[in-house]
Amino acid sequence: MDTRFRSATLILAIHGSTEDTRPEEAGNSLAASIRSKGIFGEVKAAFHKHTPLLLDSLTQANGKLVIIVPMLMSKGYFTEKVFPDAFQLQATPGVAFPWVSIFEDKKVIYAGPIGLHPGMESLVIESADRVLKEHPFPVKVSLSNASIALIGHGTSRHVKSRESVDKLAAKLAMNSEKCQEVRTFFIEEEPAIEAIYEWNTPSKNVVVVPFMLADGPHAAQDIPVALGQTEKELKRSLKQGTSTWRNPTERHEKRIWISPPVGLSPLLPDLILEYISSEISGLLMD
Structure with a gap:
């Protein structure tokens, strides 16, 4: 990595949740993992939904160079509007990432969403x-x-919200x-998660992989419920702190596993560093 990162602040920009602490825990763990490598002067996890808030993390950054990596899985409404x-x-929609801005006395490099990384x-x-x-x-x-069912969020608010998920699936295929x-x-677009049971797969084995950062409400609740988990079973699992899906579960002639979200992969910290090194080094101030 470029030695000039040693005085920079890295901010991992995360959506977060007011209903579940797991996205916050995942973000803090990821920041700690990158911080332990000693590459940046400062590494922060900041959140849209709760403290530490995105703007506060930028205002309080010690570095004169601040690199922001949106921990989002696609281009779209949050990447191009809400977070900026x-x-x-x-914001400069239509312009390729990364975007360069000046905030107070800091040079800010706003990278593209991590979900776009080919890795x-x-x-x-x-x-x-x-x-x-x-x-x-x-x-x-x-x-x-086995076949892989890749689960994205999707939204009707932005036509590009599903683009990275569809491209990744095509590459994997x-x-x-x-x-x-x-x-x-998708959670909010078609085909819906329930359509997995209508998928004519070569075998009955299907691994559902949430294309998400953390084991938050979407991954731990919405996906299992869409696949047939009852609200009663879900509430009991959440109360007991156990998994909300039994791996594997057989339903409708499918044997289904639900994996952890990709954001919990131990490969993610190095992927973020590779992304920063390849996409941002050329934009550093001398």
């Missing part, structure tokens, strides 16, 4: 493979004998030796 507004940065393919494969290996009962299944098939499903 929260940071009081001048996300390896995180999806790692997440899917890991859940199969961790849950071999009642039958041991290799990823090459080209690597036929990794898994049988790959398709995308």
Whole structure:
């Protein structure tokens, strides 16, 4: 990594949740992992939904160079509108990332969402493979004998919200030796998660991979409920602090595993650093 990063502040910009502490915990853990490498002068996790807030993290940054990496999985409303507004940065939709701005006496480099990184393919494969290996009962299944259902958020507010997920699925589908098939499903768009049961897969084995940062309400609640988990079972699991989905569960002639979100992959910290090194080094001040 460029030695000039040693005086810079890195801000991981995260949506967060007021209902669940797990996104905050995941963000803080990720920041700590990158901080431990000693590459940046300062590494912060900041949140849209709760403290420490995005603008506060920028105002209080010690570095004269601030690098902001949106921990979002696609271009769209939050990446191009909500987060820049929260940071009081001048958004330039239609202009390729990263965006460069001046905030007070700081040079701010606003990177593209981490979900656009081509290395996300390896995180999806790692997440899917890991859940199969961790849950071999009642039958041991290799990823090459399973299909991947990649779950994105999606939103009607921005036409690009699903673009990165669809492109990633197409790229994964080209690597036929990794898994049988790959398709995308969405929380707020079509095809909905429930359509997984209508998918004519080569085998009954399907690994659901949330293309999300953390095991928050979408991953831990919305996806299991969409796949048939009852509200009663869900509430009991949440109260007991246990998994909200039993891996694997058989329903409608499918055997389904739900993996951890890609944002919890141990590969993510190095992927973020690679992204910064390749995309931002050329924009550093002398």
